[in-house]
Amino acid sequence: MTDAKSQLTAHLARVAIRNLLGHPRRTLLTSGAIALGLASLIFLWGFNEGLHRNMLGNFQNAIIGTLQIHRQGFFQQPDLALTIDNPQQISEALERQGITRYSQRLDTFGLAASDHTTQGVMLIGMDPLNEPKVTELESRIGIGRFLQPDESYALILGATTANNLQVRLGDEVIMIGYDRYGAMIAESFTLVGIITSGEMGLDSGMAITSLATLQEMVDLQGQVTTFVIKVDEQRLPGLVTSLNDELTGQQLEIMPWYSMFPVMKEWVTLHNGFLYLFLGIVLFIVLAGELNTLLLSMLDRTREFGILMAIGTSRRQIAFLIVVEAVTIGIIGILLGTLLGSLIILLTGTIGIDLSTLLGSTSRFYVDPLIYPQLKLDHLGITASAILLASILSGIYPAWRASLLQPVEAIRNG
């Protein structure tokens, strides 16, 4: 572009911006409407993100971790015959990938018995030292405490199970199960902790003891059924591929959380789907609002366009003026909306949004009553780009209409 041409383009853009400044109320109202739409969108998306992070974080931190490794088929049918052949090899592979937050478990079915009754449970042997690196189970124990290293035959039960068995801290609980050979075994445990998470999955049907105790009980010293790993969500797909490559041929199943519990992933996808629908509706409202303003502005200035054409402004330049106006309105709206939306997220993200009146005091479906909205740059980028695109689109129609005006008719009828 030559210097004169670029100066002319800049001059036309200046005229367009002067037009906007010449009608401050109209410009502010339209930009304000866009800003409010965008801010509400950013907030809603941030809240949604906070909710998902909270829910998925709680879900993973409760007991399952981000990723689990088992012997092939163990997840579908937990069986002591399906222990991992060489746990050391998996530990080394994980460490080669830079993973330090992992823990080993031994899982089996058992029957918990008290003086009053019995209940079927999933008996989990956990490593008291490494388990806090991958889950936050410790923080979910409302009564008593978590397992301690070198502690034998200590037991943690969910609140519902403890209630059904009518046992309290310090009471004896008999765990009945089968050892590696299929022979029935029974051992006495002391109840040291009760999980009061409010989640049915944790509070019911689970009994936790130390890994060493369970290994001794089922006669599987040094053997495990499960590796539980904690990594960042973004790293997960790449890590699964790397581990699959590295541990190939060992008959292992490397399962991210969403493969084990796809319903959670589907729920998040569905929730995001509603959000995108909302995004579409807001974009439509922005588009309609801006289109309406620009068309009104065009009607208001039909005469001016006629004059501009009469003194030599080409149709393309008239169209350019209108598109610049539309984009400028959009940019003002985007700046204001992004600022407002970000401020709301930063504020609510610090103090949290208390949903206890809706959810109750304890969490339900792994959602804490206090939600902290999250500000994500890619959300800002997507929403700002979408609004900018909507602004350009809303400018094209009035620009096309204006470019079809006949100078004399525009001056006469404007």
Next chain:
Amino acid sequence: MSEANQSTIIQTRDLHKCYWVGTMPYPALHGIDLQIRSGEFAVLAGRSGSGKSTLLNIIGGLESADRGQAEVLGEDILKMGNSQRSKFRLTNIGFIFQAYNLIRVLSARENVAYVCQLQGKSKQQSLEIANHWLHEVEIGHLGYRRPDQLSGGQQQRVAVARALATEPKIILADEPTANLDSTTGRHLIELMQRLNQTLETTFLISSHDPDVKQAASRLIKLSDGQIVDSWDEIPQPPRSLEATCPLRNRPFTERLRHLFTPRRKARQQNRQRTSRHS
């Protein structure tokens, strides 16, 4: 300037223009043959509705004609496309309108500089030109004011400066004094006369202001869309409206409307219209 040096700058031949209100045709120009020579200060005079503005607009390429030719500087402006006409106007024709028609959001200086920038001149150069012409029209000190901060006469001077800024060969002025008081109007006429004499720019002005007519180097009388020699002359009515206002020039949807208008009603309307002309 001697008459021998004056070449034809505008020439129209058998120019016809018709306006339509719904299905009713209104002939505005009926066979205009006109020659304007370079450097003339010509005035189109006539009553309201006589076709002055229409003729000016067609010559300026702001409007199309139904029939005929309109050669400006040797080029038939009616055969040009929209983009060509824009460029032609920008280079060769300056417009002065009755209602000043300045851009509200630009200062006087920027209004004048705007057309220079459209011509591709740099911002600095355009502003210098604008200052020069604002001084020429004796409002150099008001360059930073916006149109709404200027009187009608001052706004019209800005419009004159804008028309002259591109140094066009022709200035078309449509009722330039109509919105001004008589004193301001006379000052504007003197200014235009001075510029016509010093710059040798051709002025074609439509007006029914007696002062403008008096200042004219040539008076062209228009009556019912035709040029007449004297106001006593009764112009010949169109032989038939169908010939003057051909339906084929109408948009397709309008032609469809005609198709569904009862013939008897249309004939009656046309008869009324023709008798009004005669």
